[in-house]
Amino acid sequence: MNIYYSFILTLVGAAAIIICSTERKRRLYSERKNRYLQDVINQLDEQAKMIIKTDMALNRVQEELDKKITGLYTLHELGKKINSTLNIDDLFALIKPALVSKLGYSNALIVLKDKASGKIGVKTAIGYSDNEIKKIETRLNKEGFASPLLRKGKFLLVNSDMKKIEHEDIFSDIFKTELFLTAPIVARDLAVGFILMGNPSSYAKLTEGDVEILSILTSQIGTAIENTNLYTELFDSHQDLESRVKERTQELARLNEELQKLNKVKSDFVSAVSHELRTPLTSIKGYASILMTGKLGEVTPAQKERLQKIDKHSNSLTRLVNNLLDIARIESGRMQMDIRENSVKDMLDSVIDIITPQAKEKNIALKINVKVKPDRIKADPAQMERVFVNLLGNAVKFTPEKGRIIISCHENKGLVEFSVEDTGMGIPREDVEKVFEEFFRSDNALDQKVKGTGLGLSLVKKIIEAHKGRIWVESELGKGTKFTFTIPK
Amino acid sequence: MATILGTGISTKLDSFAAGKEAAQIAHYRIGKRNANIVIAFISTIFDQELAIKGIRSVIRDVPLIGCSSAGSIANSGISRGSISVSLIRSEAISFSLGIAKDVSKNSRSAGHEAAKQALSKSNRSKTTKSLMIFSDSLSGNSADILRGAQEMMGTSFPIIGGGAADELCFRKTYQYINNNIYTNSVAGLLFSGDINIGIGRAHGWQPVGKPHRITRSSANILKEIDRRPAIEIYEEYLGKSFEELKELGLGKLGVSYPFGIRLKEKNEYLVRSPLKAEDNGSLVLNAELPEGEDINLMIGDKNMALEATRKACMEAMGNIQNRNIRFIACFSNIGRYQLLRESSVKETEIIKEIFGENIPILGFYSYGEYASDFQNQAISIAVFSE
Numbered sequence: 082m083n084i085y086y087s088f089i090l091t092l093v094g095a096a097a098i099i100i101c102s103t104e105r106k107r108r109l110y111s112e113r114k115n116r117y118l119q120d121v122i123n124q125l126d127e128q129a130k131m132i133i134k135t136d137m138a139l140n141r142v143q144e145e146l147d148k149k150i151t152g153l154y155t156l157h158e159l160g161k162k163i164n165s166t167l168n169i170d171d172l173f174a175l176i177k178p179a180l181v182s183k184l185g186y187s188n189a190l191i192v193l194k195d196k197a198s199g200k201i202g203v204k205t206a207i208g209y210s211d212n213e214i215k216k217i218e219t220r221l222n223k224e225g226f227a228s229p230l231l232r233k234g235k236f237l238l239v240n241s242d243m244k245k246i247e248h249e250d251i252f253s254d255i256f257k258t259e260l261f262l263t264a265p266i267v268a269r270d271l272a273v274g275f276i277l278m279g280n281p282s283s284y285a286k287l288t289e290g291d292v293e294i295l296s297i298l299t300s301q302i303g304t305a306i307e308n309t310n311l312y313t314e315l316f317d318s319h320q321d322l323e324s325r326v327k328e329r330t331q332e333l334a335r336l337n338e339e340l341q342k343l344n345k346v347k348s349d350f351v352s353a354v355s356h357e358l359r360t361p362l363t364s365i366k367g368y369a370s371i372l373m374t375g376k377l378g379e380v381t382p383a384q385k386e387r388l389q390k391i392d393k394h395s396n397s398l399t400r401l402v403n404n405l406l407d408i409a410r411i412e413s414g415r416m417q418m419d420i421r422e423n424s425v426k427d428m429l430d431s432v433i434d435i436i437t438p439q440a441k442e443k444n445i446a447l448k449i450n451v452k453v454k455p456d457r458i459k460a461d462p463a464q465m466e467r468v469f470v471n472l473l474g475n476a477v478k479f480t481p482e483k484g485r486i487i488i489s490c491h492e493n494k495g496l497v498e499f500s501v502e503d504t505g506m507g508i509p510r511e512d513v514e515k516v517f518e519e520f521f522r523s524d525n526a527l528d529q530k531v532k533g534t535g536l537g538l539s540l541v542k543k544i545i546e547a548h549k550g551r552i553w554v555e556s557e558l559g560k561g562t563k564f565t566f567t568i569p570k
Numbered sequence: 571m572a573t574i575l576g577t578g579i580s581t582k583l584d585s586f587a588a589g590k591e592a593a594q595i596a597h598y599r600i601g602k603r604n605a606n607i608v609i610a611f612i613s614t615i616f617d618q619e620l621a622i623k624g625i626r627s628v629i630r631d632v633p634l635i636g637c638s639s640a641g642s643i644a645n646s647g648i649s650r651g652s653i654s655v656s657l658i659r660s661e662a663i664s665f666s667l668g669i670a671k672d673v674s675k676n677s678r679s680a681g682h683e684a685a686k687q688a689l690s691k692s693n694r695s696k697t698t699k700s701l702m703i704f705s706d707s708l709s710g711n712s713a714d715i716l717r718g719a720q721e722m723m724g725t726s727f728p729i730i731g732g733g734a735a736d737e738l739c740f741r742k743t744y745q746y747i748n749n750n751i752y753t754n755s756v757a758g759l760l761f762s763g764d765i766n767i768g769i770g771r772a773h774g775w776q777p778v779g780k781p782h783r784i785t786r787s788s789a790n791i792l793k794e795i796d797r798r799p800a801i802e803i804y805e806e807y808l809g810k811s812f813e814e815l816k817e818l819g820l821g822k823l824g825v826s827y828p829f830g831i832r833l834k835e836k837n838e839y840l841v842r843s844p845l846k847a848e849d850n851g852s853l854v855l856n857a858e859l860p861e862g863e864d865i866n867l868m869i870g871d872k873n874m875a876l877e878a879t880r881k882a883c884m885e886a887m888g889n890i891q892n893r894n895i896r897f898i899a900c901f902s903n904i905g906r907y908q909l910l911r912e913s914s915v916k917e918t919e920i921i922k923e924i925f926g927e928n929i930p931i932l933g934f935y936s937y938g939e940y941a942s943d944f945q946n947q948a949i950s951i952a953v954f955s956e
Contacts, residue, residue: 122780129779129867133807133827136869140826143911151650158583179583182615182737183651 145290148185152294155183156301163305167312172305173205181207184294186278188258191302192221193266193274194231201227204274213257220255230263230275262287264299268306276302348409355402355409362402366395404536408519411543418461418547425456425490425497432469439477445484452491460568464544469501471537472564476503479562492570496550500565507558516554517542541566573660573765573956575897575930576600577644581652585617589624592655597628599930605629605657607665607759610636610746611934613651614736618744618751621653626749629657633667635759637704637734638744640904643933645922647915650907651737656932658897662764662956663699666691669747671755673710680710680756681718688760689722696762700728700952702899705756706743707733707937708845711790713857713944715756726942728767730952731758732901733856733938738908740821740845743937766892766955770885771941773841773903773948774878777830777866779807787861792829792844792853795865799851807867812851820847825905828947829859830868841868843905843946845937856937857944868947870909879917882941882951883924890955895925899952900933906949907935917949925953 159175166172173191181189188208194201201221206214221227253259261279265272276299278291369391371377372384380388410416429449440447469488476486484504491498508516515521520535545552545566552566576599580591589612597605608629612621618638625634642654658665668687670680685701692698701723705715712733719729734743745757761767782803786794795803804815808823815823821844830839844853859865879902898921907914922929941950 126779130807130809132778133867133869134809137808137823137826140908144908147911177583177585178617179585179588179615179651183583 145288149290149294152184152290153297155180156294156297159298160301163301166305167309169306169309172302172309176205176207178207181278184278184298185291186280188256188261188277188279190217190256190277191266191274192227192230192277194227196273209257217255226251226255227275230277231265231272260287262291262295264292264295266299266306267303268310273303273306275299345413348412351405352409352413355406358402359399362395362399366392366399369395401536404540408536408540408543411540411547416547418464418544420459420461420548422457422459423462423465425451425458428458428462428465429469429488429490432466432473435466435470436473436477439474440486443477443480443482443484445477445480445482445486448485448487450487450489452489458497458568458570460548461544464547468541468544468566471541472501475537476501476505476562479503479505481505493567495570496567497570498565498567500563502561502563504561507560507562508554508556509558513554513556517552573658573662573896573954574600575656575658575932577646577654577656577930577932579642579644579646579649579652579654581649585620586624586627588616588653589621589655590627591624592653593625593628593657596655596657600657600659603659605632605659606663607658608632608634608636609656609658609759609932610634611639611642611654612636612744612746613641613653614638614739614743615651616653618746622746622749622751625653625655629655632657633665634746634748635667635702635704635757636746637732637757637934638736639934639936640735640737641907641935643900643902643918643931643935645918645929645931647918648907648935650935654932654934656930660763660765660896664693664696664762666693666760666762667747668758668760669745669750669752669755671752673706673715673754673756675710677710677712677714678718678721681705681715681720682722683718684715684756684758685719685722685760688758692760692762696764698723698727698760698762699765700730700761700767700954702759702761702952703729703731703756703940704745704758705731705733705938706745706754707735707856708740708743709754711857712938712940714789716940716944719758728769728952729940729942730767730769730899730901730950731940732934732936732950733940735904735935735937738819738822738825738904740819761954764956765896766890768886768889768953768955769941769951770882770887770889770953771939771943771945771948771950772878772881772885773839773945774874774876774881775828775830775839775841775868775870775947776874777832777839778869779867781832781864781866784859784861784863784865787859790855790858791848792855792859800853801847801851803867812847816847820853821845822908825903825947826870826908828868828905829865831859831863831865839866839868840943841945841947855946857946870905870947872910872913875906875909876913876916876920879920879949879951880924882949883921886951886953887924890953892955895929895953895955897930897932897954898925899954900931900949901936901939901941902933902949903939903947904935904937905947921951 159180162175163172166175176189176191181187189205190203191205192201193204201218203214203218209217256277256279258279261277263275263277266274266276276295278295369388373380373388407416429451433447437447473486480486480503487502489500517538519539542552545568548568550566550568552564554562554564556562576596578592578595578599580588582588582591608625610622610625612618641648641650642652644654666688668684670683673680684703688701689698701719703715703719705712716729720727723729734745736743742753745752745755747757782795784792784795785797792800794800801812801815804823805812808815808827810818824843824845828841828843830841833840842855842857842859844855846854848854900921902917910917918931921931939945939948939950
């Protein structure tokens, strides 16, 4: 029995041992498995940390890029406005709080140094009270701290994690900003001021990217200051020039008035003298003709010849006086042109009648070349006759024997253009411009020989001008002269 | 006449001019007719008061609500550093406003108060349909604000909205009612009348690494994780010291790497992001994370974020009875912008793809999203149909 029991006990014991050991093994296995799973989880968790870190780094890059793009875009928008600003105060007014915020700051200052006094002045301030602005101005001026901020090409970047720079605490105190950035404004190669952008305390640290953006802004502002200065200078000099031109114009007007007065005095004088001359001339002429009739006694041939000369010379003197009077009358506006429609043909015919005898005398051919379609013009017929008689008379006078005179007429751009062309001696180049002047006589021998008053062409010009026309002359010495004039249709 | 919404956005740098321009565009979009309500979202780069004056120079005497933003969302796309003005003209809807201050003191009663005010001013002859709230994200507990409002309106009442933002500075946000600018407040806009509202929301963030247990927390302060100061989880995963984290801005990092709590019954995560760290290593959030819960750090992916937009839209679409959609409200978290960046515009493209190319949109980039619950890092979509 005992053996039997012992056997059973042994068996149970063995079974228990086996079970225990299996159970232990199972537990060990499970523990190992748990540990393994825990390891896997921890490994995965480590990987998760890596993923987050990578993701964060990527986000930072992306953010920096976005910030730059926003900054550049904002500056681009601002630049367009700056470029169209020509007044320095308008320029600073463009720096608004929203712009500063878009660039990522809450505080901004634009500080300029006055050229004359050397005083530092705040032109724009964002995020500061009036009191604070005054304090900043006083401190910058008094303590002379502005000089490091006004160095050309020098940027100041104050970040919480950066090495301490000289005066940093003082600057932070002056500007009430923990993080800030300054950049000098350079105009015409000189630092004229500086810009500060900053935050009292910020999550976003300032980076090199911020320096770049601010330096673009300062160069924009620097250029704009340069431009506004140039514009102001230009504007001032323009104003100066304008006032000088005005002065000169007034002076000229005054001189012109004086000249006109003088001219009137002259005309009046000529007119008066001519009138005074006419009366005695008429008497001279009258008495000469009475003498010639022989009613007052026998006239010898020699006396008759002298009397004829008196008559001839007093005639030419009368003509001269009449011409002078007419010129004076036209000039003073006292002579009214009797403008009406005339037949060109009739007008020229009557002129030809007058001039033909003189031309025949010198065997000069007269040719008329008329192409006016409506063949009528609006003019004062008597004055026109004077014009032609004068021009043709001159042509005959200065054209040698067997020469030729051509009278032409045609329409040109709403004007009727007449010309008298001869094959005469011509006018020296230096005299061409002077032929219409009163009492002008050319210095050449023939002109001296040929008689004339020097008033004919002057009168012609006055008459043409009174018809709102224009007259000019083309001439070649030894070949001929061509007078052309126009009158409106 | 049918309800119309017009949104105008301006990025002008002058605060007054930008407000004016945005209002002018919005006014033009509703055919220069009289609006019944102005909804404004103004980036904190602008002087808030001047911007509202600019809006008021165009649209006078119309009730106004809104908050500061980190960017505008509209049919024309998204735009950071901008002012968005939406005008609604409707005969079917009547609007009423409420405001409650001191969110930091008692968020729940503030939520309750804002809803109560809006409700008391509403047109009693019309059925209340939806409450839109804009709250300070940097003070108090936004989840509690929502609970307070739900106490007043009912737990199944559709509440949507966004947490006011600043430009990722996490310093100060603003809420507006008419011409008043508040902070530490919650503003509410109650829609009553003959409209339908469908709400959807999603976030698209994924857990990364192993789960950790919240061992100590109190309201919106997360004190310990795995029996260690809460900040250590960020030190460990981001490989940065406490000082470095502070300097980089925990709020800004938090929107990119938020916490997620697994919602057991739904197999999805509720996302919460820290706003700042306290010196003892505790983290301050704008909603609570309860003790004993397991949390994960979360990471975003562009495709999944955009997939969340689609999901939120589809959910909202499924929640409306008719398809006569008049406009969309969209509140998207700034963390999603930080993730999507230039692809953010795809968010509006997806909305347009689903609801129509010309669907008017009002919305902004927020620090928290209400869509019947409160989330961080999410997108809330509300569809208004007639």
